[in-house]
Amino acid sequence: MKNKEAVSEVIGVVLLLGITLVLASVMFLWVSSIVLQSSSAPVGDISIEKEGGGLSTVNYTVTINSFRPKTDPKDIVCYFYDGVISKGRFDLLSPGNSSTVNVTGDDKIATLTWHGDGNMVSSYDTLKIIILGLTDDDKKVLSSYSFALRYRPDGALIAQTDLS
Incomplete structure (x- = not known):
């Protein structure tokens, strides 16, 4: 046993x-x-609305519907894409400041103004984009583009939506 x-x-x-x-x-x-x-990249969701403008101007308002965690604007890069090809990029600056970028091959200029609450990018911030010097053909081409936010440190896509 x-x-x-x-x-x-x-x-x-x-x-x-x-x-x-x-x-x-x-x-x-x-x-x-x-x-x-x-990844330490923030996650978010954006929507875009075409507003007003004139014969040669297009205005967009990009609303950051959700965004977490709050992020330093120097870590956010905005892009215009035609499919997967970048047609322009710019950095976010302090609220109320502007930046310019070539949007189409015809060197059209876009001015971006970031409106945020405080010094960090967060939910419900808005981006105003004004694009000048557009012809009707330019407007058609631009309507096929998309707008995206990316996280600078690792290039991760945060959010993307069509301009149409």
């Missing part, structure tokens, strides 16, 4: 160690995959 008990105790210890090693391995892989996949 003693030999049978000793054998079962050894088997029990071996099984416990095996199960512990398997669980530890699974936990290690699970945690390491979470750490490797995590």
Whole structure:
């Protein structure tokens, strides 16, 4: 009887160690995959509305519907895309300041003004974009573009929407 008990105790210890090693391995892989996949890039959602303008001007208001976490504007880059090709980019500046960028191949100029509450980009901020010197053909081409926000440190896409 003693030999049978000793054998079962050894088997029990071996099984416990095996199960512990398997669980530890699974936990290690699970945690390491979470750490490797995590990005510090903010996530958000934007909408865009075409407003007013004139014969040669188009005005857009981009509303940041959701955005977290609040982010320093120097870490946000705005892009105009024609499909996957960048047609222009500009950095966010302090609220109320402007920047210019070439939007189409015809060197049309876009002026961006960021309106935010405080010094960080957050939900419900708006971007006013005024594009000058457009012909009717330019307006058609521009309506096929999209507008995107990207996170400068790793280039991650935060949000994108069509200009149409």
